[in-house]
Amino acid sequence: MSRAGRIARRGFLVGSVAIAGGVAFGAWRYTRPLPDPFAKGLPPGTEALNPYVLIDGSGITLIAPRADKGQGARWIQAALIADELDIDPAGARIEPGPVSKTYYNTALLQENLPVDPTDTGWLAQTLRAGSDVPARLLGLQITGGSSSVPDGFEKLRRAGAVARETLKQAAAMREGLSRADLRSGDGNVILPDGQRIPYTELAAEAASIAPVQDVVLRAPSQWRILGKPVQRADIVAKSTGTQRYGIDLAFDGMLYASVRAAPRGASVAKVEAAAAKGMRGVHSVVPIRDGIAVVADNTWRAMQALQEITIDWAFSDLPGDQQAVWDSLTAALDAAQIDSRPRDTGDVENALAAGAVIEAEYRVPFLAHAPLEPMNATVRISDSQCEIWTGTQIPDFVVAKVAALTGLGEDGIKVHNQMIGGSFGRRLELDFILQAVQIAQSVPGRPVKMIWSREEDFAHDQPRPAQIARGLGRVANGRIEALDLAIATPSVTTSWFGRVWRALPGPDATITAGAGDQPLAIPNYRVTGYRANEVFPVSSWRSVGASGNGFLHGSFLDELFAAAELDPLQGLIDLCNHDVSRRVLNELREISAWTGRAAGQGRGRGVAFCLSFGVPCAQVVDVADTPKGLRITRAFAVADIGTVLDPVNAEAQLSGGMLFGLGHAMNCELTYRDHVPEQTNFHAYQAMRLHQAPEITVRLLENGPLRGLGEPGVPPAAPALANAIFAATGQRIRELPLSRKVRFA
């Protein structure tokens, strides 16, 4: 049996329960006592049902518990179930849990990553490293780390298969036939004479029999939906303005709110709000923790009134300027605050001492998440219950923190997860939700929809951390003899866990991710992570540690290839000691028709590779110097995700990830001054726009383990572009954004 199969068998069974007029199928999971407060719930030894398929007389509902923020997670979860269940997922209701069917709310909190905490196998390690979730927190429902696909691949298909076979069994018993003689298709059990019985008619009977457990999952050659180019269920709604996001909700009697929160480290000293209170439509001005909210009868009036409020902030003596960040990073490198050294091959010190050393310092800036849907949450509080409608990647933490904030029990906190208009990691935070809850507490019984202005979003993002790295290298005899990379960064994991739960001890793998874990056989090779003090809070940003480290490592490696007079793509292929990765590099050479960096006068090509979240990804960028400035003319990306379950969407994720990486590398930084970012809206944080987006060719390979693709397209983009600029102009840029040094068309 495959490793995935063993995990599945050990971790859960698929069971069923009766619901009104029908049946629910889901994963029965053996509960274990877990030491953390969020895994509370069932007494040890009892079992809970996490339902995935609900069938009653009115139709079929598929539960897709992972949050969808544009990466297609909701759809692929439904497709995994539907392919085995033999239904058209587009005809089913697809809902995120937890929803209002109270019988499983507690159970759904125990949604798992697919690995046992004691499993030390490669897959388990990769999943944990990839999602940055320590083993003891594996009981939590988290969307992140490109984990939705590997998580659901086995579990969701099995739920679909058990449901199908149990429905067939119910039909067999009704008709006095053998299950083996029945078939299924399009939501029906099909009898030998061709007669069709809809699943919805069999649901009640299926609930009364033991679920059929001995299912054999279909081989990829038998898949109907998976692996095929199909239309995602949300595409029509998202093309016609009919998709509802959290920000679009409306309830009877709903109030609207917006907030202004204190700059980092400050608190509210004095508020002058008389003018605001008298404005049309203003319901109230509500103090919240470290900020002020206006509640009004529409969003605009709330935002307008906020602008009429004068707030004096009391600043702490925490540093508030960008220079303090660079100083702390430099200090971390110098003081040798070693966090981890995941790579230490050969004898770097000796190898560097043997001759001339190439030395370089690299910097990457803070970056904002700035998803296009501004942060929002709608909350209604009563004496016993707090209902929250929002898009979140961490519903368990929402429940725990809101329970603590309100004094209501966790059973009284209901999270209705919403379709998300982009996240890039922003929806791993709780700040906006906790604000909305405080506002709702001031108007018990009434729903309040709180929306941040874009300015509030920039002012209060917890960005991707800024970093400084020092590279030392030596080349000799046409090869790289030594590469020593020292990376200083504050810990995203510590910062984030400190906010959503409590800071965890131990080294943070994200400090070196994307640099210290690369499959390259450099004879003397050392990567060291230095933990810098956190000057401003930082957070996971699409591809997390690899987003910056991919640039630091991929650029410095290119410097060494250049010094050794090696072709950078051939150099990567020669150094690569991981077969799946080497095939990615070879494929990239094919599709980009690579013959070297040079591409004619004023033109250049750059290449970079990064393995992140278990996915090797390699990219080529072509640039041309034009009278209007530097232009990216073409781009190529190859990644290996093991099995391509949704080809249309996977290509979009790879293309989108690469362009996301390119746009930020070109144009974006967040810099602090007087405790707030200087960039207040999109005019100062352009990212990429259409005129800068090159034609892009992507290829997906299927040689490695099954992995998700939301993040791995990002890390190679920045170094591939910087390396292309070097090839075109001879200028080696060691600092992002690149627009500090070159003008882009």
Added chain:
Amino acid sequence: MELTVNGQRHQIDAEAGMPLLWVLRDILGLTGTKYGCGIAQCGACTVHIDGMAVRSCQIALADVGGEVTTIEGLGTPDAPHPVQQAWIDHQVAQCGYCQSGQIMSAAAMLALQGEPDDQQIDRIMSANLCRCATYPRIRAAIHDAARRLATG
């Protein structure tokens, strides 16, 4: 104040300075038009006034001098506009939040320009930000929609 949206007339009781965006979203409940920046930088709020693409976050209620069309009025899931159909066929949307604005900008451009070249597309569509970077498919869908509109 009187406002015609998607062919329907409404009496609006609101401040003359209230941006059309919030009239549409919070008073009329037409939430297909999105708020993204409020300062004419993202294009998520794009609607048509007498066929011209405008940023509804920038136009005050009192200054709306024509008939407003929003994404809901352009086409529907059952009867999508040719531009929406191209967006569906190319599966442009990722998170989808920008796409109402993208489609409204593209539809107005195509109504005016017939078959635009890449430079024209760049110039007009660069006012619409897509944080998910769906640009290659946006471009492909526009070319496709232009062909469909040309052949009726």
